[in-house]
Amino acid sequence: MKTLGRWLDSPWRRSAVAAVAGALPMLAFPAPSLWWFAYVALVPWLLLVRTAPTGRRALYDGWWGGFGFVLAVHHWLLPNLHVFTFVLAALLGVLWAPWAWLVRRFLGGAPSPGRIVAALLVLPSGWLTVELVRSWQGLGGPWGMLGASQWQVEPALRLASVGGVWLLSLLLVAVNVAVAVLVAVRPSRTPALAALLATVVAASAAWAWAPRPHVxxxxxxxxxxxxxxxxxxxxxxxxxxxxxxxxxxxxxxxxxxxxxxxxxxxxxxxxxxxxxxxxxxxxxxxxxxxxxxxxxxxxxxxxxxxxxxxxxxxxxxxxxRLVPFGEYVPFRSLLGWATSVGEAAAEDRRRGSRxxxxxxxxxxxxxxxxxxxxxxxxxxxxxxxxxxxxxxxxxxxxxxxxxxxxxxxxxxxxxxxxxxxxxxxxxxxxxxxxxxxxxxxxxxxxxxxxxxxxxxxxxxxxxxxxGVTLYARLGAWPVYLAGLVLLALGLAEGGRSVRRPRRSAPERRVPPARTVRGSPARPGR
The missing domain is CATH 3.60.110.10 (Carbon-nitrogen hydrolase)
Structure with a gap:
């Protein structure tokens, strides 16, 4: 492990490893469709980020991992967008930088049981927020959401009727975090085991309780x-x-x-x-x-x-909702050069209104x-x-x-x-x-x-x-839940910084004057 740590001291080697780790979830999507791999696909990335020596390095690990994820899931764009595919992956990869900072914040070093419990709530919520932001059609839309890897798993589809693909992503990230804790944080495994058990119980209850469509x-x-x-x-x-x-x-x-x-x-x-x-x-x-x-x-x-x-x-x-670059070029005055390096739309399509x-x-x-x-x-x-x-x-x-x-x-x-x-x-x-x-x-x-x-x-x-599914009735409620978790984190961190006493500058001690047999010393002696 020490040898591996020294090897990862090189920023470029570490960035390459982060990109490969971020790309691993691609195997859970079609065509490979290794759906079961989604439950551990994020573990190498999590283990790497938690060892980042500084918060800044964790941000880079998140960025490079996000770059690898976007490039791998959308690799089929390469023959058409060419080099612009790498530009898009680099731009979207930035979204994972704050998530990686949270990974180091809660799992770095020797986390206490309390920090591990917080990680099991905060990190899935942070990931879901990333998926929400990149789901905006101007950023490419919700293609490659982690929960979409479970499209052929019947129990997962049942859970989708409860909270949509959002709930599946939330649960998958929670499982990955728990597995990473079990692998790397030996003294504090109890919260991770409890989280896995709670996830299984909650998912099973939702599966059994959720109303089925009446055919x-x-x-x-x-x-x-x-x-x-x-x-x-x-x-x-x-x-x-x-x-x-x-x-x-x-x-x-x-x-x-x-x-x-x-x-x-x-x-x-x-x-x-x-x-x-x-x-x-x-x-x-x-x-x-x-x-x-x-x-x-x-x-x-x-x-x-x-x-x-x-x-x-x-x-x-x-x-x-039009395909960016395929049916229109966003900010054409700035990014219109994409038409010269790939098969981007020469003329923007018009949008419908309803x-x-x-x-x-x-x-x-x-x-x-x-x-x-x-x-x-x-x-x-x-x-x-x-x-x-x-x-x-x-x-x-x-x-x-x-x-x-x-x-x-x-x-x-x-x-x-x-x-x-x-x-x-x-x-x-x-x-x-x-x-x-x-x-x-x-x-x-x-x-x-x-x-x-x-x-x-x-x-x-x-x-x-x-009949109406719970998702059709309530919408993307897991996203709102994730937002509440992150809001609670922000309030807690803000309150902690307010309560923390400000450290005053230490008083400067003046050394006593030297004396010679009871008499003050003369200056210069």
Whole structure:
């Protein structure tokens, strides 16, 4: 250990180790999907930060670890954003610097049992605050939240219905902190063991007590995935061909992926007529997605448009939350150079102003989202509260076809379904397309997900549910709880600094004058 400590005395070696430690949680996300690893993935990072010799060094350890985390989870952006991916990772990595300072503050040295108990509350709260800040769509949105790694774990999905992905992140960090204490702080293991036991008991109680969605009835939804087809014209032809195969299959809704139509339907009424003909053939409305310059207003929009047997129904949703750099460049006057080093948007897309719930007939109501928006828990919650029976995400990840991005994106639909108690359809142009039931479980086999190598149309029998989950009712309450913990910490630290007596300067003692046989000494002698 002493040899390792001396090796880490080099700032650059320590920074490299911090970046690698911060990157480890990537293995818990798809495609590896080692969900169990999320319960210990932060331990190496925690152990490193607690040994930081100074608070300033802890800040650097947090920054470099955050850099590694962001770069690893978003590594599939590298072929498109190139060097700008490193710039983004460095900027976002700063968010973890204060969290690392708290790690050293509460776990550094030989922490007392009281400090360990405080760490088990403060450090998960600090991590959740970081996730909240970076969830702002201008900073990239909530992609790669630690709790999202549990998308295929049924008990975790049940907990998501209680507190959303926020609760899962909070519990995962608490477990990681407890494990780090058990590994490194031998004399004071009791609080960590108690915390692990309390987490298990609380999670089990929430799992048993949380109301389940009441499933009753079903609807038949068809997904049309054309595959990798270059150009909007050939893509439309392929989608038309696949949709015709659904005739006679008694579907209630046909869903095409994001950017499935490359022309505004006001400018191209011939395309609208062709889709309306498909609606008549299949006996179901078709939800398409138009990525084009609008004919009725300036700018390019990405819009979900519902088309029935007589043409567009008038139901339209314009995408509200755009992908930074992919669909617009934030602070373009300052960061516009990103278009010269990667595939950043040459022209900013325009934003919609409100979410929409569409009536597709037969009493079925759907809430559309477009691509990136399925990462935001509040958007699906809002649609469920507004009466959507089925959540729909139209996506296109063809730019990242051979990466981990398609599987990561599809996994988010499981969480949104579990959080709201509403089934969710994730339809893409090139895969991965999938459907999840109201408890977050993937529907299939025999149908199952549609991979990135498929060009097909598939019909899913989607169970419908009613009732309101606790998350849909209360929202992101774990975030508020984390805020209260950090507020209490701030008040306690402030009160301690006020009560601490100020140290006065020591009095200067003047040495007594020297005397020679009872007489004062003369100056200079």
């Amino acid at each position: 009753g009835g079903e609807t038949r939804v068809a997904l049309v995935q054309p595959g990798v087809v270059p150009g909007p014209g050939p893509r439309f032809d392929r989608e038309e061909q696949l949709t015709r195969q659904l005739a006679g299959q008694a579907v209630d809704l046909v869903v095409w992926g994001e950017s499935s139509v490359g022309h505004d339907l006001g400018d191209r009424p011939d395309l609208a007529r062709r889709i309306a003909a498909l609606s008549r053939e299949t006996g179901a409305p078709v939800l398409v997605n138009v990525d084009a310059r609008r004919s009725d207003r300036p700018g390019i929009y990405k819009s979900s448009v519902l088309i029935g047997p007589d043409g567009p129904t008038g139901d339209r949703y314009d995408k509200m 979410q929409v719930v569409m009536d597709v007939g037969g009493g079925l109501r759907v809430g559309p989202m477009v691509c990136f928006e399925s990462a935001f828990p509040d958007m699906s919650r809002s649609l469920a509260r507004d009466g959507a029976d089925v959540l729909v995400a139209q996506s296109a990840t063809s730019t990242f076809q051979q990466s981990w991005a398609p599987a990561q994106h599809a996994s988010l639909a499981a969480l949104r379904a579990a959080e709201t108690g509403r089934p969710m359809v994730h339809a893409t142009l090139t895969g991965v397309s999938a459907v999840y039931g109201p408890e977050g479980r993937r529907i299939g086999p025999p149908v199952g997900p549609v991979g990135t190598d498929a060009s097909t149309a598939r019909v899913y029998e989607v169970p419908l549910a009613d």
